[in-house]
Amino acid sequence: MNLVETENLKKFFDSKKGTVKAVNDVSINVIKGETLGVVGESGCGKTTLGRTILKLIKPTSGKIYFDGKDITNLDGEDMRSLRKKMNIVFQDPVSALNPQMTVYDHLNRPLVIHNMVDSEEEKLRRMVDILNTMGLKAEHLIRYPHELSGGQKQRVCIARALCLEPDFLVLDEPTSALDVSVQSKILKLLDRAKRKFKVSYMFISHNINLVRAISDRLGVMYLGKLVEIGDSTDIFNEPKHPYTQALFKSVPQPDPDEKVEAPLTGQVPSPVNPPEGCAFAPRCPRSQSVCERDNPDLIEAYGRKIACHRYK
Ligand SMILES: Nc1ncnc2c1ncn2[C@@H]1O[C@H](COP(=O)(O)OP(=O)(O)OP(=O)(O)O)[C@@H](O)[C@H]1O
Ligand SMILES: [Mg+2]
Incomplete structure (x- = not known):
């Protein structure tokens, strides 16, 4: 049962350089009672996704559902009472x-x-x-x-x-500003609070090992898009999207035998003019000509969802 769901959610910002496609067509769900980890490099749209879902910023297009109800255009008193049910914790407590x-x-x-x-x-x-x-x-x-x-x-x-006894919390890098020794203590306390207050989390981080420790499911974002989502253990054991593989390879792995294909090289393209086809194609070791032409849809494969032409 989904607590939160988005459908083709977009959040674009106007900037001097052009339109920043911070969240670009994301359909994602948070199941009641779970912790959904959201990972991806800096600037891929994690914070914007969290803030848009909570209606702290207005979506450009797409839909947001909370507990089965379309909240995309909710405002006034209805939105005020919904505010109680969802909240956010930011990176910097100071x-x-x-x-x-x-x-x-x-x-x-x-x-x-x-x-x-x-x-x-x-x-x-x-x-x-x-x-x-x-x-x-x-x-x-x-x-x-x-x-x-x-x-x-x-x-x-x-x-x-x-x-306020919320049903849903977005935790946006909640331990990034803290010492490593404090981080695992906070994760344990968050887990305890989750069970006690029956709250569901979206845990945003670029620290792969932290996300691994806390997530039931995992969503991987790249340049405003969701590229892989599924059971956290499955994805950590066997990442399928070439970006997920590269992302995991770029951090120290607890298991040195982990099967990964290539480390992350090159730069993230600009979200102002994202590539025509798959946004990861310019950095992807497996890129084919179709990847540069067509943006792959998120499709079911290997018990999860993957947006990659290899798995069509
Ligand atoms: N208010 C804004 N106006 C213009 N551009 C913005 C705004 N907020 C975010 N962006 C841009 O949107 C993109 C996504 O930013 P966002 O903060 O969501 O990324 P992130 O994944 O949370 O990154 P980090 O890991 O560094 O926190 C970036 O290119 C960022 O510069
Ligand atoms: Mg952020």
């Missing part, structure tokens, strides 16, 4: 928190705006419960951001995102 506000203030604001609690007692109970789930204590409520470590700040941001 700029996400107000230095003048305590942890209590940060959690209080959404609870009050959305009328989530009837009494101060209930509010405190809920705040402490969420802080505890994120490995923090009641005493942290009176702390200011500068009194917290980087990891604690990000745990406060996650607690704030969770306090």
Whole structure:
């Protein structure tokens, strides 16, 4: 059962150089209860996809469904009540928190705006419960951001995102600004919160090993497009799209016998004038003439979906 689904979603930006095709015809789904990892090189459109799905930015075209309902053109009061159900955690907890506000203030604001609690007692109970789930204590409520470590700040941001009991969270590189030693702790806490609050995640990262640790399914993006999506273990064990293979090859692998075909060479083409055919063709070791002419559709193959002429 899909919690979130997009259909041919596009988000283009106008820039001096031309139209930036940041998200270019993406049909992707997040199943209830899962963590969908989204990977791809810098600039491939991961953040734009997450923000567009949450309607933080307006899609250029295509559809967005949430819990089976078309939310593409939702606004006003309907959109306000939907805001409670979906939220985002950004990469940098320092700029996400107000230095003048305590942890209590940060959690209080959404609870009050959305009328989530009837009494101060209930509010405190809920705040402490969420802080505890994120490995923090009641005493942290009176702390200011500068009194917290980087990891604690990000745990406060996650607690704030969770306090409205959302169904869906976009986690946009939530641990990239933190030390490696803190990252795995946060992943564990996120996993605990997911089970406790029955929330589904879209976990965006360019750190392949982190995504591998947390994802049930994996989506791989290249230049605004989804090129492979399926069960995370399957894709990690046997990446099929030449881009996925190259992407995995370009990071240290836990298993040195991993079958991969070629490391990633050359530059990502510009999203302003993406190539006519497959966007990966100019860098692809398996490119044929058809690849430069036609953009491959995402089709079912090997128990997943792949956009590559090799698998037609
Ligand atoms: N507001 C904007 N105006 C113009 N171009 C934008 C805007 N936001 C994003 N872009 C462009 O859209 C493309 C996708 O950007 P996006 O931030 O979604 O990529 P990303 O995959 O999240 O990258 P990273 O891994 O670096 O965070 C990039 O070329 C970026 O420069
Ligand atoms: Mg990003």
